[in-house]
Amino acid sequence: MNVSLAGKNALITGASQGLGLAIATAYVRAGAGVLICAREAAALEEAHRQLAKLTSPGQSVHSHQTDVSNPRDVDQLLAAAGKLFPSLHILVNNAGVYGPKGAIEEVAWEEWVHAIEVNLFGSILMCRAVLPHFKAQRYGKIIQLSGGGATNPLPRISAYAASKAAIVRFAETLAEEVREYRIDVNSIAPGPLNTRLLDEVLAAGPEKVGPGFYERSLRQKEQGGAPIEKGAELALFLASSASDGITGKLLSALWDRWEQLPEHLAELEKTDIYTLRRIVPGDRGCNWGER
Numbered sequence: 001m002n003v004s005l006a007g008k009n010a011l012i013t014g015a016s017q018g019l020g021l022a023i024a025t026a027y028v029r030a031g032a033g034v035l036i037c038a039r040e041a042a043a044l045e046e047a048h049r050q051l052a053k054l055t056s057p058g059q060s061v062h063s064h065q066t067d068v069s070n071p072r073d074v075d076q077l078l079a080a081a082g083k084l085f086p087s088l089h090i091l092v093n094n095a096g097v098y099g100p101k102g103a104i105e106e107v108a109w110e111e112w113v114h115a116i117e118v119n120l121f122g123s124i125l126m127c128r129a130v131l132p133h134f135k136a137q138r139y140g141k142i143i144q145l146s147g148g149g150a151t152n153p154l155p156r157i158s159a160y161a162a163s164k165a166a167i168v169r170f171a172e173t174l175a176e177e178v179r180e181y182r183i184d185v186n187s188i189a190p191g192p193l194n195t196r197l198l199d200e201v202l203a204a205g206p207e208k209v210g211p212g213f214y215e216r217s218l219r220q221k222e223q224g225g226a227p228i229e230k231g232a233e234l235a236l237f238l239a240s241s242a243s244d245g246i247t248g249k250l251l252s253a254l255w256d257r258w259e260q261l262p263e264h265l266a267e268l269e270k271t272d273i274y275t276l277r278r279i280v281p282g283d284r285g286c287n288w289g290e291r
Contacts, residue, residue, distance in 0.1 A: 003240040006031035009085040010239060011077075013068050013126060014095030016043035018195040019145065021050070022232040023092055028054045028061060030236055035081050037066035038095070060084070068095045068122030069114070078129045090141045090239045091130045093123040093167075098197050099159035101208040112159045119163035120170070127174060131183075140183040143238050144171045145231075146250055147189065150276070156210045157201075168250050168276055175248030184247040186238050190231030191254040192220050226254055234258055249274040 010027050014020040016038035024036050028051050036051070038044045048063040055061055062084050066077045081088055099115025100107035123144060134140030148154060149161030150168045168187045175185040192198075198217055206214035230253040237243055237258060238251075245265050251258050251274055261268065268274075281289040 003236060003242050004031055005090075005236070005239060008089040008239070009033040009035070009081075009087060010090035010092065011035045011037070011081055011088060011126075011130070012092040012094060013037050013066070013122070015092075016040060016047045019190055019193060019228055019231050020092070020094035021047050022228045023094065023235045024051055024061075025054065026229075026232040026236045027090075027239065028059070030240075031056070031059065032090070032239075033060045033062075033085055035062045035064060035077075035084060037064045037068070037077055039065065039067050041065050068093075068126055069117040071125055074122075074125045074129050082133075087137060088130060088133055089137075089139065090143070091126060092143045092145070092235060092239075093126055094145045095122055096145060096147070096163075096197075097160070098157055098200050099163075101157055101201070101204045103156060104158050107159075115159035116163050119160065120166050123167050124170060131178065134183050135178070135181045138181050140178075140181070141239050141243075142171070142174070142183065142185040143235055144168070144185070144187040145190065146187040148192070150187070150189065150250065154213070156208065156213070165276070171250075172248045172275055179247060182244075184238070184243065184245070186243075186247060187250040188231060188234050188238070189250060189252045189254075190228070190234070191226030191252070193228055193231070194221060194225035195228075198225070230254055245269070250276065 005027055010032050012020055012024050015024045015036035024034050027034050036047060044063050044065055048061060051061040064077050064080050066073045068074060096119045097115050100111040127142060144167055146168050147164045149164035154161035171185050171187045198221060201209050201217045234251060234253040242262060246261050
C-alpha cells in the first residue's frame with residue numbers, strides 16, 4: 001500500500017517484537033513519529049535501535065518501558081507522550097499474553113486474572129488515557145489487536161479467548177461512543193502468526209493445550225504461519241486517512257478485502273458486517289428455534 005502517515009504520531013504497545021514491532025516498522029517507513037512500549041527493557045531497547053535506523057530527518061522514534069495493566073505505568077506513558085509529541089493521533093493496542101494453559105478448574109487463578117488484566121484491562125486503560133486528547137483534537141485512530149479467541153472457542157486457553165472476545169465488543173461499543181469526535185476504533189485479526197505465543201503453546205504441550213490445538217500449532221510452525229506483514233499492512237491502512245469513517249469493525253488481515261472498504265463506506269455505516277453477532281437458525285438455513 002502507498003499510504004502516508006507523515007505528520008502523524010503513534011503510540012504502539014507491546015512493540016518490542018513480533019507483530020507490534022512489524023506495525024511500528026510500517027508506521028516509521030510511512031513517515032510517522034512513533035512511541036513504542038513493552039515490559040522487557042532489553043528487547044524494547046533493541047527494537048528502538050532498529051526503528052531509529054529507519055527514520056528520516058524530522059522524524060522521531062521513542063520507547064518507554066511500560067506494563068499496560070498497571071494504571072500508574074499507563075499514566076506515566078501518556079505523560080511521556082505529551083512531552084515527546086505536540087499531538088498524538090494513533091493508538092495501537094498490541095500488548096497481550098496467552099495466559100495459563102489447561103482446564104479452567106486446574107490453572108492458577110492468579111495467572112488467569114493476570115491475562116484478563118493485560119489483554120482486556122490494559123487495552124481499556126490505554127483507551128481511557130488517550131481519549132481526552134483525541135476528543136479535544138476531534139480526531140484519532142484506535143486499533144485493537146484481536147485473535148482467534150474473539151471468534152472461536154479456545155478450550156484450555158480460556159483467559160485469552162474470553163479477553164479477546166471482550167475487547168472486540170468493547171471496541172465496537174467505544175466506536176459508537178466516540179463517533180461524533182471523528183475517532184475511529186477498529187479491531188484486527190492478523191491470522192495465525194509464528195510468534196512467541198505460538199512457541200508458548202508448543203512448549204506447553206498437548207496435555208496442557210489439548211492434542212487438536214497442539215497439532216494445528218505444530219503444523220503452523222512447520223508451514224510458517226500467516227505473513228506478519230499482512231497484519232502490519234492492515235494496521236497501517238487503519239491508521240491512515242484512507243480509512244477515515246471506517247469504525248467499529250473486526251477485520252481479518254488475510255481474508256477480508258479491506259483495501260476496498262473506502263468504496264463501501266456508506267454501506268458499512270448501515271450494517272453489522274464485520275462485527276460480533278449472535279447466529280440464529282435462520283442464518284444457517286434452518287426453520288426451527290425462532291418465534
